[in-house]
Amino acid sequence: MNLQPATDLATQAVHVLETGARRPFAPSAELLRGAGLIRELTFEGVTEPQSQPVVDRHLNEPEVNDPGAASMLAALRAASPLMRWNDIHDGYGGEPGMEHFCDNFSFAALASPPNWAGGVAVASKTVGLTFTLQGPDVYYPDHAHKAIEIYYVIAGKALWKRGGEPWVERYPGDIILHTAGMRHAMQTRDEPLIAMAVWITDVESPIAVVRA
Numbered sequence: 001m002n003l004q005p006a007t008d009l010a011t012q013a014v015h016v017l018e019t020g021a022r023r024p025f026a027p028s029a030e031l032l033r034g035a036g037l038i039r040e041l042t043f044e045g046v047t048e049p050q051s052q053p054v055v056d057r058h059l060n061e062p063e064v065n066d067p068g069a070a071s072m073l074a075a076l077r078a079a080s081p082l083m084r085w086n087d088i089h090d091g092y093g094g095e096p097g098m099e100h101f102c103d104n105f106s107f108a109a110l111a112s113p114p115n116w117a118g119g120v121a122v123a124s125k126t127v128g129l130t131f132t133l134q135g136p137d138v139y140y141p142d143h144a145h146k147a148i149e150i151y152y153v154i155a156g157k158a159l160w161k162r163g164g165e166p167w168v169e170r171y172p173g174d175i176i177l178h179t180a181g182m183r184h185a186m187q188t189r190d191e192p193l194i195a196m197a198v199w200i201t202d203v204e205s206p207i208a209v210v211r212a
């Protein structure tokens, strides 16, 4: 099987992180760390790639003006058939009030801890490279993890909350850093949100919903 689309997507991820690191006030050290870790990934095979109709629809609908995000979206579409899209019921299925979110959120990795790895994903204890798809009108409630996380918005406008900061509208091409343990939440409106999430530390740390 041709694994080049996975390599191309990882290359695109490195590019947006390195480009982002040169922006004024960017968290450059974290972005360059993420880029360096992704550069080391090598894709060797595919087990159980799996595409879901809901993912295919949301992945193929959006149009993006930002050039970096548009290139990333094209690379993600090309690599998607190699990736295993997972729902999140296993992680949050027992949590109250999470049904709508769980039914309308999916993620696929290029690198992840061995217990979530699937499709072309590389099992890694140093970096998590995940692509997320959050449907329209979906609230991803406050949650937190020890891992330092970089988000890159690929498609869709969404509201974002970091720690105690107010909600901020985020657009394709935006980069958002979540420091270790910082709570964060995302709310979509009429558009799906497609994003890249890069964990650069503590990739095996659990995710906890924060209720208070």
Ligand SMILES: [Fe+2]
Pocket: 145, 149, 178, 184
């Ligand atoms: Fe997170």
